[in-house]
Amino acid sequence: MAALLCFFALGAASWLFTQHNWRANFHIPEVRIGVSLTPLASPFLIAEHLGLFEKHGLKVSLFPCASSMACTQLMLSRDVEYATASDSVVMFQSFEQSGLALLVSFVESDNDLKLLALSPSNISEVSQLEGKRVGVVKGSASEFYFDSVLIANNHKSLDVEKVYFQPHELVPALLSFRVDAISAWEPMGYKADLQSTSTVKNLGTLGIYQHSFNLLSTTPYLEFAGQEPVYLLKALDEAVEWINTYPDEASRVIAKRLNIPLNQVKWSWEDYVFRLSLGNSLLSNLQLQARWAQAEGLVGGAQPDFRRLLFTQPYQQIVALRD
Template structure:
Protein backbone atom coordinates (compact mmCIF):
# COMPACT_ATOMS: atom_id res chain seq x y z
CA UNK A 1 0.00 0.00 0.00
CA UNK A 2 1.49 3.40 -0.88
CA UNK A 3 2.65 5.67 1.87
CA UNK A 4 0.60 8.42 0.26
CA UNK A 5 -2.99 8.12 1.43
CA UNK A 6 -6.21 10.04 1.58
CA UNK A 7 -6.26 10.74 5.32
CA UNK A 8 -6.39 14.40 6.19
CA UNK A 9 -3.50 15.20 8.51
CA UNK A 10 -3.89 18.21 10.76
CA UNK A 11 -0.49 19.81 11.05
CA UNK A 12 -1.77 23.31 11.85
CA UNK A 13 -1.78 26.56 9.97
CA UNK A 14 1.98 26.97 10.10
CA UNK A 15 2.44 24.29 7.42
CA UNK A 16 0.17 26.11 4.99
CA UNK A 17 1.86 29.40 5.69
CA UNK A 18 5.35 27.98 5.32
CA UNK A 19 4.34 26.15 2.19
CA UNK A 20 3.16 29.43 0.68
CA UNK A 21 6.41 31.12 1.65
CA UNK A 22 8.44 28.30 0.16
CA UNK A 23 6.47 28.35 -3.07
CA UNK A 24 6.55 32.12 -3.44
CA UNK A 25 10.06 32.87 -2.26
CA UNK A 26 12.27 29.78 -2.55
CA UNK A 27 10.81 28.14 -5.63
CA UNK A 28 10.28 31.38 -7.44
CA UNK A 29 7.33 29.97 -9.38
CA UNK A 30 4.02 31.85 -9.50
CA UNK A 31 1.02 29.94 -8.11
CA UNK A 32 -0.67 29.75 -11.52
CA UNK A 33 2.44 28.49 -13.32
CA UNK A 34 1.76 25.24 -15.20
CA UNK A 35 4.46 22.56 -15.43
CA UNK A 36 4.26 19.41 -17.51
CA UNK A 37 2.98 16.62 -15.28
CA UNK A 38 5.30 13.73 -14.46
CA UNK A 39 3.84 10.73 -12.62
CA UNK A 40 6.47 8.77 -10.72
CA UNK A 41 6.71 6.14 -8.00
CA UNK A 42 9.48 6.08 -5.40
CA UNK A 43 10.36 3.28 -3.01
CA UNK A 44 11.13 4.98 0.31
CA UNK A 45 12.50 3.34 3.45
CA UNK A 46 10.17 3.88 6.41
CA UNK A 47 12.61 5.77 8.63
CA UNK A 48 13.37 9.39 9.59
CA UNK A 49 16.33 9.11 7.20
CA UNK A 50 13.72 9.54 4.46
CA UNK A 51 12.53 12.86 5.90
CA UNK A 52 13.26 14.96 2.77
CA UNK A 53 10.79 12.85 0.78
CA UNK A 54 8.14 12.84 3.49
CA UNK A 55 8.37 16.60 4.03
CA UNK A 56 8.30 17.34 0.30
CA UNK A 57 5.16 15.22 0.05
CA UNK A 58 3.44 16.92 3.00
CA UNK A 59 4.30 20.48 1.93
CA UNK A 60 3.21 19.87 -1.63
CA UNK A 61 6.65 20.58 -3.09
CA UNK A 62 6.49 17.71 -5.57
CA UNK A 63 3.20 19.01 -6.94
CA UNK A 64 4.52 22.56 -7.21
CA UNK A 65 7.21 21.26 -9.53
CA UNK A 66 4.83 19.26 -11.70
CA UNK A 67 5.53 15.89 -10.12
CA UNK A 68 2.73 13.48 -9.26
CA UNK A 69 4.70 11.41 -6.72
CA UNK A 70 3.57 8.28 -4.95
CA UNK A 71 5.80 7.07 -2.12
CA UNK A 72 5.91 3.32 -1.53
CA UNK A 73 7.03 2.07 1.91
CA UNK A 74 9.95 -0.36 2.18
CA UNK A 75 11.56 -2.02 5.19
CA UNK A 76 15.07 -0.91 4.25
CA UNK A 77 17.10 0.03 1.21
CA UNK A 78 17.47 -3.52 -0.09
CA UNK A 79 13.69 -3.92 -0.24
CA UNK A 80 13.26 -0.53 -1.93
CA UNK A 81 15.90 -1.41 -4.50
CA UNK A 82 14.23 -4.73 -5.25
CA UNK A 83 10.95 -2.92 -5.93
CA UNK A 84 12.82 -0.74 -8.42
CA UNK A 85 14.54 -3.69 -10.08
CA UNK A 86 11.13 -5.39 -10.37
CA UNK A 87 9.92 -2.12 -11.99
CA UNK A 88 7.23 -1.67 -9.36
CA UNK A 89 8.71 1.78 -8.67
CA UNK A 90 10.80 4.18 -10.74
CA UNK A 91 13.23 5.33 -8.05
CA UNK A 92 14.45 3.87 -4.75
CA UNK A 93 16.21 5.05 -1.61
CA UNK A 94 19.12 2.89 -0.48
CA UNK A 95 22.29 2.97 1.56
CA UNK A 96 25.63 2.99 -0.22
CA UNK A 97 26.12 -0.62 0.96
CA UNK A 98 23.12 -1.76 -1.07
CA UNK A 99 24.38 0.21 -4.08
CA UNK A 100 27.82 -1.38 -3.72
CA UNK A 101 26.50 -4.96 -3.63
CA UNK A 102 24.10 -4.39 -6.54
CA UNK A 103 26.92 -2.90 -8.63
CA UNK A 104 28.74 -6.24 -8.56
CA UNK A 105 25.63 -7.94 -9.93
CA UNK A 106 24.49 -5.46 -12.60
CA UNK A 107 25.62 -2.46 -14.62
CA UNK A 108 22.34 -0.59 -15.17
CA UNK A 109 22.14 1.42 -11.94
CA UNK A 110 22.52 5.18 -11.62
CA UNK A 111 23.24 6.91 -8.32
CA UNK A 112 21.52 10.30 -8.58
CA UNK A 113 22.19 11.92 -5.21
CA UNK A 114 22.96 11.36 -1.54
CA UNK A 115 20.41 13.17 0.62
CA UNK A 116 21.40 12.34 4.21
CA UNK A 117 24.46 11.16 6.12
CA UNK A 118 25.03 9.85 9.63
CA UNK A 119 28.16 8.75 11.48
CA UNK A 120 26.20 7.24 14.37
CA UNK A 121 23.28 5.34 12.84
CA UNK A 122 24.85 1.91 13.38
CA UNK A 123 25.67 0.63 16.85
CA UNK A 124 27.15 -2.45 18.48
CA UNK A 125 24.74 -3.17 21.31
CA UNK A 126 24.94 -5.49 24.31
CA UNK A 127 23.05 -5.89 27.59
CA UNK A 128 24.90 -5.09 30.81
CA UNK A 129 24.13 -8.46 32.49
CA UNK A 130 26.19 -10.17 29.76
CA UNK A 131 29.18 -8.37 31.31
CA UNK A 132 30.83 -7.30 28.06
CA UNK A 133 32.64 -4.04 28.77
CA UNK A 134 34.81 -3.67 25.67
CA UNK A 135 35.11 -4.94 22.11
CA UNK A 136 37.88 -7.32 23.20
CA UNK A 137 35.43 -8.95 25.60
CA UNK A 138 33.50 -10.24 22.57
CA UNK A 139 36.04 -13.06 22.20
CA UNK A 140 34.13 -16.35 22.18
CA UNK A 141 30.77 -14.54 22.12
CA UNK A 142 27.87 -14.60 19.67
CA UNK A 143 27.12 -11.42 17.70
CA UNK A 144 23.90 -11.01 15.72
CA UNK A 145 24.59 -9.58 12.28
CA UNK A 146 22.74 -9.00 9.01
CA UNK A 147 24.91 -10.80 6.48
CA UNK A 148 26.55 -8.85 3.68
CA UNK A 149 25.14 -5.52 4.79
CA UNK A 150 26.16 -2.31 6.53
CA UNK A 151 25.61 -4.26 9.77
CA UNK A 152 28.46 -6.64 8.97
CA UNK A 153 30.71 -3.97 7.47
CA UNK A 154 30.26 -1.82 10.58
CA UNK A 155 31.03 -4.73 12.92
CA UNK A 156 34.22 -5.61 11.06
CA UNK A 157 35.22 -1.93 11.06
CA UNK A 158 34.71 -1.70 14.82
CA UNK A 159 36.92 -4.75 15.34
CA UNK A 160 39.69 -3.18 13.26
CA UNK A 161 39.41 0.22 14.95
CA UNK A 162 39.77 -1.49 18.34
CA UNK A 163 42.69 -3.69 17.18
CA UNK A 164 40.48 -6.70 17.84
CA UNK A 165 40.27 -8.26 14.37
CA UNK A 166 42.20 -11.27 15.66
CA UNK A 167 39.62 -12.37 18.25
CA UNK A 168 37.34 -15.34 17.62
CA UNK A 169 33.73 -14.21 17.37
CA UNK A 170 30.76 -16.29 16.29
CA UNK A 171 28.75 -14.30 13.78
CA UNK A 172 25.09 -15.27 13.95
CA UNK A 173 23.40 -14.19 10.72
CA UNK A 174 19.86 -12.94 11.28
CA UNK A 175 17.12 -11.04 9.50
CA UNK A 176 16.66 -7.40 10.59
CA UNK A 177 13.45 -8.16 12.49
CA UNK A 178 15.25 -10.88 14.48
CA UNK A 179 18.12 -8.77 15.87
CA UNK A 180 16.47 -7.03 18.81
CA UNK A 181 14.45 -10.08 19.98
CA UNK A 182 17.62 -12.19 19.83
CA UNK A 183 19.49 -9.69 21.97
CA UNK A 184 16.70 -9.30 24.53
CA UNK A 185 16.29 -13.08 24.86
CA UNK A 186 20.08 -13.56 25.23
CA UNK A 187 20.26 -15.83 22.17
CA UNK A 188 23.17 -13.61 21.13
CA UNK A 189 25.50 -11.55 23.30
CA UNK A 190 25.54 -8.45 21.08
CA UNK A 191 24.05 -7.14 17.84
CA UNK A 192 25.36 -4.87 15.10
CA UNK A 193 22.26 -2.89 14.23
CA UNK A 194 21.04 0.31 12.63
CA UNK A 195 18.35 2.62 13.90
CA UNK A 196 15.61 2.40 14.95
CA UNK A 197 16.76 -0.94 16.41
CA UNK A 198 18.88 0.87 18.97
CA UNK A 199 15.83 2.83 20.10
CA UNK A 200 13.72 -0.34 20.21
CA UNK A 201 16.29 -2.22 22.29
CA UNK A 202 16.58 0.65 24.75
CA UNK A 203 12.80 0.94 24.98
CA UNK A 204 11.99 -2.76 25.38
CA UNK A 205 14.90 -4.04 27.47
CA UNK A 206 14.55 -4.46 31.21
CA UNK A 207 18.34 -4.50 31.48
CA UNK A 208 20.50 -1.51 30.60
CA UNK A 209 21.74 -1.45 27.00
CA UNK A 210 25.36 -0.50 26.25
CA UNK A 211 26.86 0.59 22.95
CA UNK A 212 30.30 -0.90 22.31
CA UNK A 213 30.56 0.74 18.91
CA UNK A 214 32.72 3.61 17.76
CA UNK A 215 31.04 6.76 16.48
CA UNK A 216 32.46 7.89 13.16
CA UNK A 217 34.00 4.56 12.17
CA UNK A 218 31.34 4.25 9.47
CA UNK A 219 29.60 7.03 7.52
CA UNK A 220 26.15 5.89 6.45
CA UNK A 221 24.55 7.65 3.50
CA UNK A 222 21.08 7.26 2.06
CA UNK A 223 20.87 7.78 -1.66
CA UNK A 224 18.38 8.10 -4.50
CA UNK A 225 18.95 5.56 -7.28
CA UNK A 226 17.25 4.58 -10.52
CA UNK A 227 17.75 2.26 -13.45
CA UNK A 228 19.87 3.92 -16.11
CA UNK A 229 17.52 2.97 -19.00
CA UNK A 230 14.63 4.68 -17.20
CA UNK A 231 16.53 7.96 -16.92
CA UNK A 232 17.15 8.10 -20.65
CA UNK A 233 13.52 8.95 -21.40
CA UNK A 234 12.30 11.19 -18.56
CA UNK A 235 13.75 14.57 -19.53
CA UNK A 236 14.13 17.01 -16.66
CA UNK A 237 12.11 14.88 -14.21
CA UNK A 238 15.17 14.07 -12.01
CA UNK A 239 16.10 17.76 -11.89
CA UNK A 240 12.66 18.73 -10.63
CA UNK A 241 12.74 15.85 -8.15
CA UNK A 242 16.06 17.02 -6.69
CA UNK A 243 14.82 20.60 -6.63
CA UNK A 244 11.88 19.51 -4.49
CA UNK A 245 14.21 17.58 -2.16
CA UNK A 246 16.56 20.55 -1.94
CA UNK A 247 13.74 22.84 -0.84
CA UNK A 248 12.49 20.19 1.57
CA UNK A 249 15.93 19.98 3.19
CA UNK A 250 16.10 23.76 3.44
CA UNK A 251 12.76 23.75 5.27
CA UNK A 252 13.90 20.89 7.57
CA UNK A 253 17.11 22.69 8.52
CA UNK A 254 15.28 25.99 9.08
CA UNK A 255 12.41 24.46 11.07
CA UNK A 256 13.84 21.50 13.03
CA UNK A 257 11.14 21.36 15.71
CA UNK A 258 8.30 21.53 13.18
CA UNK A 259 10.09 18.92 11.08
CA UNK A 260 10.34 16.57 14.06
CA UNK A 261 6.61 16.85 14.69
CA UNK A 262 5.71 16.41 11.03
CA UNK A 263 7.90 13.32 10.62
CA UNK A 264 6.63 11.69 13.81
CA UNK A 265 3.03 12.14 12.68
CA UNK A 266 3.80 11.10 9.12
CA UNK A 267 5.51 7.85 10.20
CA UNK A 268 3.02 7.36 13.05
CA UNK A 269 5.79 6.88 15.60
CA UNK A 270 6.45 8.58 18.96
CA UNK A 271 8.17 11.95 18.83
CA UNK A 272 10.97 10.69 21.09
CA UNK A 273 11.78 7.97 18.55
CA UNK A 274 12.47 10.62 15.91
CA UNK A 275 14.43 12.70 18.43
CA UNK A 276 16.57 9.67 19.35
CA UNK A 277 18.79 9.96 16.26
CA UNK A 278 17.79 13.31 14.79
CA UNK A 279 20.95 15.18 15.82
CA UNK A 280 23.06 12.52 14.08
CA UNK A 281 21.53 13.25 10.66
CA UNK A 282 23.07 15.66 8.19
CA UNK A 283 20.50 16.41 5.50
CA UNK A 284 22.03 17.77 2.29
CA UNK A 285 22.25 16.94 -1.38
CA UNK A 286 25.68 15.74 -2.43
CA UNK A 287 27.47 13.45 -4.85
CA UNK A 288 31.17 13.66 -4.21
CA UNK A 289 34.47 12.06 -3.34
CA UNK A 290 33.44 11.03 0.18
CA UNK A 291 30.68 8.80 -1.16
CA UNK A 292 32.97 7.46 -3.88
CA UNK A 293 35.66 6.57 -1.33
CA UNK A 294 33.09 4.86 0.89
CA UNK A 295 31.87 2.72 -2.01
CA UNK A 296 35.43 1.77 -2.94
CA UNK A 297 36.32 0.91 0.67
CA UNK A 298 33.25 -1.27 1.10
CA UNK A 299 33.83 -3.05 -2.19
CA UNK A 300 37.34 -4.03 -1.07
CA UNK A 301 35.90 -5.31 2.20
CA UNK A 302 33.21 -7.29 0.35
CA UNK A 303 35.81 -8.91 -1.90
CA UNK A 304 38.18 -9.74 0.96
CA UNK A 305 35.30 -11.15 3.03
CA UNK A 306 34.14 -13.36 0.17
CA UNK A 307 30.72 -11.72 -0.11
CA UNK A 308 31.31 -10.91 -3.79
CA UNK A 309 33.71 -12.00 -6.51
CA UNK A 310 35.17 -10.57 -9.67
CA UNK A 311 36.61 -7.15 -10.41
CA UNK A 312 35.32 -4.15 -8.46
CA UNK A 313 33.09 -1.81 -10.48
CA UNK A 314 34.19 1.69 -11.47
CA UNK A 315 31.81 3.47 -9.13
CA UNK A 316 32.44 6.78 -10.90
CA UNK A 317 30.35 5.44 -13.76
CA UNK A 318 27.39 5.05 -11.38
CA UNK A 319 27.27 8.74 -10.57
CA UNK A 320 24.59 10.54 -12.58
CA UNK A 321 25.52 14.08 -11.64
CA UNK A 322 23.61 16.20 -14.16
CA UNK A 323 20.35 16.51 -12.14
CA UNK A 324 22.22 17.67 -9.04
CA UNK A 325 24.25 20.20 -11.01
CA UNK A 326 21.06 21.66 -12.47
CA UNK A 327 19.22 21.65 -9.14
CA UNK A 328 22.09 23.52 -7.48
CA UNK A 329 22.15 26.04 -10.33
CA UNK A 330 18.43 26.72 -9.81
CA UNK A 331 19.07 27.24 -6.10
CA UNK A 332 21.47 30.13 -6.74
Protein backbone atom coordinates in the same frame (compact mmCIF):
# COMPACT_ATOMS: atom_id res chain seq x y z
CA MET B 1 -25.42 41.72 -30.81
CA ALA B 2 -22.88 43.00 -28.32
CA ALA B 3 -24.34 40.71 -25.68
CA LEU B 4 -24.09 37.76 -28.08
CA LEU B 5 -20.45 38.57 -28.88
CA CYS B 6 -19.70 38.84 -25.17
CA PHE B 7 -21.37 35.46 -24.61
CA PHE B 8 -19.23 33.80 -27.30
CA ALA B 9 -16.09 35.53 -26.00
CA LEU B 10 -16.74 34.26 -22.50
CA GLY B 11 -17.48 30.80 -23.85
CA ALA B 12 -14.24 30.77 -25.86
CA ALA B 13 -12.24 31.95 -22.86
CA SER B 14 -13.81 29.26 -20.71
CA TRP B 15 -13.02 26.60 -23.33
CA LEU B 16 -9.42 27.78 -23.64
CA PHE B 17 -9.03 27.77 -19.87
CA THR B 18 -10.43 24.23 -19.66
CA GLN B 19 -8.18 23.07 -22.50
CA HIS B 20 -5.15 24.70 -20.86
CA ASN B 21 -5.83 22.96 -17.56
CA TRP B 22 -6.48 19.63 -19.29
CA ARG B 23 -3.22 19.89 -21.21
CA ALA B 24 -1.30 20.96 -18.12
CA ASN B 25 -2.67 18.04 -16.13
CA PHE B 26 -2.15 15.66 -19.02
CA HIS B 27 1.53 16.54 -19.28
CA ILE B 28 2.36 16.40 -15.57
CA PRO B 29 4.88 13.55 -15.27
CA GLU B 30 3.75 10.78 -12.97
CA VAL B 31 6.73 9.67 -10.90
CA ARG B 32 6.75 6.58 -8.69
CA ILE B 33 9.33 6.41 -5.93
CA GLY B 34 10.03 3.51 -3.59
CA VAL B 35 10.64 5.05 -0.16
CA SER B 36 11.86 3.21 2.95
CA LEU B 37 9.66 3.66 6.00
CA THR B 38 12.32 5.34 8.12
CA PRO B 39 13.10 8.89 9.27
CA LEU B 40 16.14 8.69 6.99
CA ALA B 41 13.70 9.19 4.11
CA SER B 42 12.40 12.42 5.65
CA PRO B 43 13.16 14.69 2.65
CA PHE B 44 10.67 12.74 0.53
CA LEU B 45 8.01 12.68 3.23
CA ILE B 46 8.44 16.40 3.92
CA ALA B 47 8.38 17.25 0.20
CA GLU B 48 5.08 15.36 -0.05
CA HIS B 49 3.74 17.08 3.09
CA LEU B 50 4.60 20.58 1.80
CA GLY B 51 3.41 19.98 -1.77
CA LEU B 52 6.90 20.61 -3.16
CA PHE B 53 6.65 17.96 -5.86
CA GLU B 54 3.55 19.65 -7.29
CA LYS B 55 5.27 23.02 -6.99
CA HIS B 56 7.92 21.78 -9.41
CA GLY B 57 5.44 20.26 -11.83
CA LEU B 58 5.62 16.65 -10.72
CA LYS B 59 2.89 14.21 -9.83
CA VAL B 60 4.65 11.91 -7.35
CA SER B 61 3.45 8.69 -5.75
CA LEU B 62 5.52 7.41 -2.85
CA PHE B 63 5.52 3.62 -2.59
CA PRO B 64 6.38 2.55 1.00
CA CYS B 65 8.99 -0.20 1.41
CA ALA B 66 10.13 -2.14 4.45
CA SER B 67 13.80 -1.82 3.51
CA SER B 68 16.27 -0.32 1.04
CA MET B 69 16.57 -3.69 -0.67
CA ALA B 70 12.79 -3.91 -1.09
CA CYS B 71 12.69 -0.42 -2.63
CA THR B 72 15.53 -1.29 -5.00
CA GLN B 73 13.80 -4.49 -6.09
CA LEU B 74 10.65 -2.49 -6.86
CA MET B 75 12.74 -0.25 -9.10
CA LEU B 76 14.54 -3.13 -10.83
CA SER B 77 11.18 -4.78 -11.55
CA ARG B 78 9.97 -1.43 -13.00
CA ASP B 79 7.19 -1.02 -10.46
CA VAL B 80 8.75 2.36 -9.59
CA GLU B 81 11.12 4.69 -11.42
CA TYR B 82 13.21 5.70 -8.41
CA ALA B 83 14.18 4.15 -5.07
CA THR B 84 15.75 5.22 -1.81
CA ALA B 85 18.69 2.98 -0.92
CA SER B 86 21.42 2.79 1.69
CA ASP B 87 25.03 2.89 0.58
CA SER B 88 25.50 -0.81 1.39
CA VAL B 89 22.59 -1.79 -0.87
CA VAL B 90 24.01 0.42 -3.62
CA MET B 91 27.39 -1.27 -3.29
CA PHE B 92 26.05 -4.82 -3.41
CA GLN B 93 23.68 -4.12 -6.28
CA SER B 94 26.46 -2.47 -8.29
CA PHE B 95 28.16 -5.87 -8.56
CA GLU B 96 24.99 -7.37 -10.02
CA GLN B 97 23.34 -4.57 -12.01
CA SER B 98 25.07 -2.61 -14.76
CA GLY B 99 22.36 0.00 -15.33
CA LEU B 100 22.13 1.58 -11.88
CA ALA B 101 22.31 5.35 -11.59
CA LEU B 102 22.84 7.20 -8.30
CA LEU B 103 21.52 10.76 -8.49
CA VAL B 104 22.21 12.13 -5.01
CA SER B 105 22.73 11.39 -1.32
CA PHE B 106 20.18 13.19 0.83
CA VAL B 107 21.11 12.23 4.40
CA GLU B 108 24.16 10.97 6.30
CA SER B 109 24.78 9.72 9.82
CA ASP B 110 27.95 8.56 11.54
CA ASN B 111 25.99 7.15 14.50
CA ASP B 112 23.20 5.13 12.91
CA LEU B 113 25.04 1.80 13.33
CA LYS B 114 25.82 0.61 16.86
CA LEU B 115 27.38 -2.40 18.57
CA LEU B 116 25.07 -3.08 21.50
CA ALA B 117 25.45 -5.21 24.63
CA LEU B 118 23.46 -5.50 27.86
CA SER B 119 24.97 -4.66 31.26
CA PRO B 120 24.45 -8.18 32.74
CA SER B 121 26.89 -9.51 30.11
CA ASN B 122 29.68 -7.49 31.80
CA ILE B 123 31.01 -6.41 28.41
CA SER B 124 32.16 -2.80 28.38
CA GLU B 125 34.75 -2.81 25.60
CA VAL B 126 35.37 -4.59 22.31
CA SER B 127 38.23 -6.76 23.60
CA GLN B 128 35.79 -8.45 25.98
CA LEU B 129 33.94 -9.97 23.03
CA GLU B 130 36.64 -12.66 22.89
CA GLY B 131 34.85 -16.02 22.69
CA LYS B 132 31.43 -14.32 22.58
CA ARG B 133 28.52 -14.50 20.14
CA VAL B 134 27.60 -11.40 18.15
CA GLY B 135 24.42 -11.10 16.12
CA VAL B 136 24.73 -9.51 12.68
CA VAL B 137 22.78 -9.32 9.43
CA LYS B 138 24.89 -11.17 6.87
CA GLY B 139 26.31 -9.18 3.97
CA SER B 140 24.86 -5.88 5.15
CA ALA B 141 25.89 -2.63 6.83
CA SER B 142 25.48 -4.51 10.12
CA GLU B 143 28.27 -6.96 9.30
CA PHE B 144 30.45 -4.32 7.66
CA TYR B 145 30.16 -2.06 10.70
CA PHE B 146 31.04 -4.87 13.12
CA ASP B 147 34.15 -5.80 11.13
CA SER B 148 35.10 -2.10 10.95
CA VAL B 149 34.81 -1.78 14.74
CA LEU B 150 37.11 -4.77 15.21
CA ILE B 151 39.68 -3.27 12.83
CA ALA B 152 39.45 0.19 14.39
CA ASN B 153 40.14 -1.31 17.82
CA ASN B 154 43.04 -3.49 16.60
CA HIS B 155 41.03 -6.67 17.19
CA LYS B 156 40.65 -7.98 13.65
CA SER B 157 41.75 -11.48 14.74
CA LEU B 158 39.52 -11.56 17.82
CA ASP B 159 37.89 -14.98 18.32
CA VAL B 160 34.24 -13.98 17.92
CA GLU B 161 31.37 -16.12 16.65
CA LYS B 162 29.11 -14.26 14.24
CA VAL B 163 25.51 -15.39 14.46
CA TYR B 164 23.41 -14.41 11.45
CA PHE B 165 19.88 -13.10 11.84
CA GLN B 166 17.24 -11.27 9.87
CA PRO B 167 16.99 -7.59 10.95
CA HIS B 168 13.77 -8.09 12.95
CA GLU B 169 15.41 -10.91 14.91
CA LEU B 170 18.39 -8.96 16.25
CA VAL B 171 16.82 -7.15 19.21
CA PRO B 172 14.92 -10.23 20.49
CA ALA B 173 18.16 -12.24 20.25
CA LEU B 174 19.97 -9.67 22.38
CA LEU B 175 17.20 -9.33 24.96
CA SER B 176 16.92 -13.10 25.37
CA PHE B 177 20.73 -13.42 25.72
CA ARG B 178 20.99 -15.76 22.74
CA VAL B 179 23.88 -13.51 21.74
CA ASP B 180 26.17 -11.31 23.79
CA ALA B 181 25.99 -8.31 21.46
CA ILE B 182 24.39 -7.18 18.19
CA SER B 183 25.56 -4.92 15.39
CA ALA B 184 22.42 -3.03 14.43
CA TRP B 185 21.11 0.08 12.76
CA GLU B 186 18.38 2.35 14.07
CA PRO B 187 15.67 2.09 15.20
CA MET B 188 16.95 -1.18 16.69
CA GLY B 189 19.04 0.73 19.23
CA TYR B 190 15.96 2.66 20.30
CA LYS B 191 13.85 -0.51 20.56
CA ALA B 192 16.52 -2.33 22.58
CA ASP B 193 16.79 0.58 25.00
CA LEU B 194 12.99 0.81 25.29
CA GLN B 195 12.34 -2.90 25.81
CA SER B 196 15.32 -3.89 27.95
CA THR B 197 15.12 -3.94 31.73
CA SER B 198 18.93 -3.63 31.78
CA THR B 199 21.21 -0.85 30.64
CA VAL B 200 22.10 -1.07 26.94
CA LYS B 201 25.75 -0.25 26.22
CA ASN B 202 27.12 0.91 22.87
CA LEU B 203 30.54 -0.68 22.29
CA GLY B 204 30.84 0.85 18.84
CA THR B 205 33.15 3.54 17.57
CA LEU B 206 31.59 6.83 16.52
CA GLY B 207 32.48 8.04 13.05
CA ILE B 208 34.07 4.93 11.55
CA TYR B 209 31.15 4.39 9.20
CA GLN B 210 29.28 7.16 7.40
CA HIS B 211 25.86 5.68 6.69
CA SER B 212 24.02 7.40 3.84
CA PHE B 213 20.67 7.20 2.09
CA ASN B 214 20.64 7.80 -1.64
CA LEU B 215 18.31 8.25 -4.58
CA LEU B 216 18.63 5.52 -7.21
CA SER B 217 17.24 5.08 -10.68
CA THR B 218 18.37 3.34 -13.85
CA THR B 219 20.35 4.77 -16.73
CA PRO B 220 17.90 3.54 -19.41
CA TYR B 221 15.07 5.39 -17.66
CA LEU B 222 16.98 8.60 -17.01
CA GLU B 223 18.16 8.86 -20.61
CA PHE B 224 14.56 9.67 -21.61
CA ALA B 225 13.41 11.43 -18.43
CA GLY B 226 14.37 14.93 -19.57
CA GLN B 227 14.32 17.50 -16.76
CA GLU B 228 12.26 15.30 -14.45
CA PRO B 229 15.20 14.34 -12.16
CA VAL B 230 16.18 18.01 -11.90
CA TYR B 231 12.68 18.97 -10.74
CA LEU B 232 12.75 16.06 -8.31
CA LEU B 233 16.04 17.21 -6.80
CA LYS B 234 14.72 20.79 -6.59
CA ALA B 235 11.82 19.55 -4.46
CA LEU B 236 14.17 17.52 -2.26
CA ASP B 237 16.54 20.47 -1.89
CA GLU B 238 13.71 22.68 -0.64
CA ALA B 239 12.51 19.92 1.69
CA VAL B 240 16.00 19.59 3.17
CA GLU B 241 16.16 23.37 3.69
CA TRP B 242 12.81 23.26 5.49
CA ILE B 243 13.91 20.34 7.69
CA ASN B 244 17.06 22.19 8.72
CA THR B 245 15.14 25.42 9.35
CA TYR B 246 12.31 23.81 11.35
CA PRO B 247 13.81 20.60 12.83
CA ASP B 248 11.29 20.24 15.66
CA GLU B 249 8.28 20.66 13.40
CA ALA B 250 9.85 18.36 10.82
CA SER B 251 10.36 15.61 13.40
CA ARG B 252 6.71 15.89 14.47
CA VAL B 253 5.55 15.60 10.85
CA ILE B 254 7.72 12.50 10.35
CA ALA B 255 6.49 10.84 13.55
CA LYS B 256 2.89 11.35 12.45
CA ARG B 257 3.56 10.27 8.86
CA LEU B 258 5.33 7.06 9.92
CA ASN B 259 2.93 6.46 12.82
CA ILE B 260 5.77 6.04 15.32
CA PRO B 261 6.41 7.71 18.69
CA LEU B 262 7.99 11.15 18.54
CA ASN B 263 10.62 9.93 21.00
CA GLN B 264 11.68 7.31 18.46
CA VAL B 265 12.27 9.99 15.83
CA LYS B 266 14.06 12.25 18.30
CA TRP B 267 16.33 9.35 19.38
CA SER B 268 18.43 9.69 16.20
CA TRP B 269 17.26 13.01 14.77
CA GLU B 270 20.32 15.01 15.84
CA ASP B 271 22.62 12.39 14.29
CA TYR B 272 21.17 12.97 10.83
CA VAL B 273 22.80 15.45 8.48
CA PHE B 274 20.21 16.29 5.83
CA ARG B 275 21.82 17.71 2.71
CA LEU B 276 22.07 16.93 -0.98
CA SER B 277 25.55 15.77 -1.91
CA LEU B 278 27.33 13.70 -4.54
CA GLY B 279 31.07 13.51 -4.15
CA ASN B 280 34.28 11.82 -3.18
CA SER B 281 33.25 10.79 0.35
CA LEU B 282 30.45 8.66 -1.08
CA LEU B 283 32.80 7.12 -3.65
CA SER B 284 35.39 6.33 -0.98
CA ASN B 285 32.72 4.72 1.20
CA LEU B 286 31.45 2.54 -1.64
CA GLN B 287 34.98 1.50 -2.60
CA LEU B 288 35.87 0.62 0.99
CA GLN B 289 32.74 -1.49 1.43
CA ALA B 290 33.36 -3.18 -1.93
CA ARG B 291 36.87 -4.22 -0.91
CA TRP B 292 35.46 -5.62 2.34
CA ALA B 293 32.72 -7.54 0.50
CA GLN B 294 35.30 -9.02 -1.89
CA ALA B 295 37.61 -10.03 0.95
CA GLU B 296 34.69 -11.72 2.74
CA GLY B 297 33.66 -13.57 -0.42
CA LEU B 298 30.26 -11.87 -0.45
CA VAL B 299 30.55 -10.68 -4.07
CA GLY B 300 32.21 -11.97 -7.19
CA GLY B 301 33.96 -10.33 -10.09
CA ALA B 302 35.90 -7.10 -10.40
CA GLN B 303 35.01 -4.06 -8.35
CA PRO B 304 32.69 -1.75 -10.32
CA ASP B 305 33.86 1.70 -11.35
CA PHE B 306 31.64 3.58 -8.92
CA ARG B 307 32.36 6.87 -10.67
CA ARG B 308 30.30 5.62 -13.61
CA LEU B 309 27.46 4.89 -11.21
CA LEU B 310 27.02 8.59 -10.43
CA PHE B 311 24.47 10.34 -12.65
CA THR B 312 25.74 13.83 -11.93
CA GLN B 313 23.95 16.20 -14.32
CA PRO B 314 20.77 16.86 -12.25
CA TYR B 315 22.76 17.50 -9.09
CA GLN B 316 25.16 19.80 -10.93
CA GLN B 317 22.19 21.85 -12.14
CA ILE B 318 20.89 22.14 -8.59
CA VAL B 319 24.29 23.33 -7.36
CA ALA B 320 24.47 25.87 -10.19
CA LEU B 321 21.05 27.26 -9.23
CA ARG B 322 22.25 27.82 -5.66
CA ASP B 323 25.12 30.08 -6.77
